[in-house]
Amino acid sequence: RRVVVVGGGQVAQRRLPALIAAGADITLISPSATPSVEAMADTGEIHWERRRYQDGDLADTWYALIATTDTAANDAASAEAERTRTWCVRSDDAEAATAWTPATGRSEGITVAVRGRRLLAEADVVIADRLGPRDLLDELPPHVEVIDAAKIPYGRYMAQEAINQALIDHAKAGKAVVRLKGGDPYVFGRGMEEAQALAAEGIPCTVVPGISSTISVPGAAGIPVTHRGVAHEFTVVSGHVAPDDPRSLVDWEALARLRGTLVLLMAVDKIGAIAQALVAHGKSPDTPVALVQEGTTAAQRRVDATLATVGERAAAEDVRPPAVIVIGEVVTVGAGLAG
Template sequence: GATVAVLTGDPRHSAALRDAIVDGLRDGSLAARQYRSHGAGVALVGGGPGDPDLITVRGRRLLADADVVVTDRLAPRELLAELPEHVEVIDASKIPYGRFMAQEAINRTLVEHAKAGKFVVRLKGGDPYVFGRGGEELLACAEAGLPVTVVPGISSSISVPAAAGVPVTHRGMTHEFTVISGHVGPDDERSLTNWEAAARMSGTLVLLMAVDKIGAIAARLVEYGRPADTPVAIVQEGTTAAQRRVDATLGTVAAVVEAEGVKPPAVIVIGDVVNVLAAAFQR
């Protein structure tokens, strides 16, 4: 419903500026705060794998309209610099081996700010429902009677391998890929993963949050039948300027990760797809 007009001495320049402004308003990169028909509430926004350009257009629009942003360490933090000064940013980072904000506290923060009449954006890395606890946050808000918008995000489980030259599926090679959380090891009683079934599948395995458990996981996969020479790619800080890829096999991955000093966040891909594009993709 808005009209954008630009006047310069050159009509072509005017048109180019006008189009750039309209595009920025559409994708949220240019904030223009407006009346929100939805009022107070919560939006669970998947921010994608790290590159700020990989957030969805809808996610960026909602972020530009937020009163409060509750963000994770893995969310695209460059986008926070574009927020107006009045926006309150709350750091809910769950840094491995470091400071931790309990999930219950995050839920309480979302509810309290929304009940105070604020529009709250929960900016999460990847997709809210892929090991992101988005479901827990939605349930907490729903129990409090708050409206919730869920904006899917690009999951690191597929985007990070792609950015490093690894397709999680490839015709004639695999008919499935399985995404597994490695935050608990195969010997941990809390583990819900059927590692024997995973080992016997012929498709691609994608491990998230598994850097410190990869030795135990690899050993268990080999024990249950995966060949020790199965290719493995570890992609650290995928889609960001710090991205790097380290290659190994199931038999060597534990030693390689330690020798290379691989740190979270990293996505680990196991399977023949690791090398299928090696000849064509410049690493």
């Protein structure tokens, strides 16, 4: 059902994931948006009209969320909702809305005391990656400040130095700070850099390990990274620099000799060159490859190829980061299973 969100700031960033998860047909109306909200539009989770609110925008809408800093626009949208009998929630003035969204609790018959969730509940400030568990942001109390630390590939991003400084500044101000990441913070997540920056300032921190996307994303796509009689090991590699780049720390010749599974992160734009290097060093060009884009999200999709064809397939299918790339016979193990 059609939902309109007016405003692309922190409130929208916190509320959109739940609407996406509910299967809403979402239109965002805002001249600007946070990087994480922009990423939702780029991946097709929402439709973004980059402009200010206009009368008539709530036509045929079931639910509207008004969340701009422009009081006049909020008033006008609320007035339209009143005329059209549209359920409308305002972030700035609940009394002026046609509906209220009270604090909610979610349960499926069991409560799991996850350590990270408990720490998040105690936070004053949350510095969140766009690939983190977005739905949790909707559960935060209104007073919690959410800082968007999204890093959009080839697009907008918050510099690592700025993230480090934000952690330090808010902690020194006496606030409980949570750095919310996706996957595991120590697997290409620059978590150690942040921990080192805090340690250098004498600020204690607690690290809560997560499940790396190198395992979870292939699993969500029906691919086991190991399988009896097929692969006895898997190797995780960063593909952010090409094999012939002097900055590369990867021994591609050695990787080509391995019989197990290769899992590549940050390798979408380099996969053609990587495939060529592996074949040149002896890997069979018929080796199966799977590219899993936006793994574990509503926008997840899988593209299959071989080392000989993956470069062309990735381009033809317009595969974009973030994507996890799996190379090896395990790619075909789960053929026929829903992923």
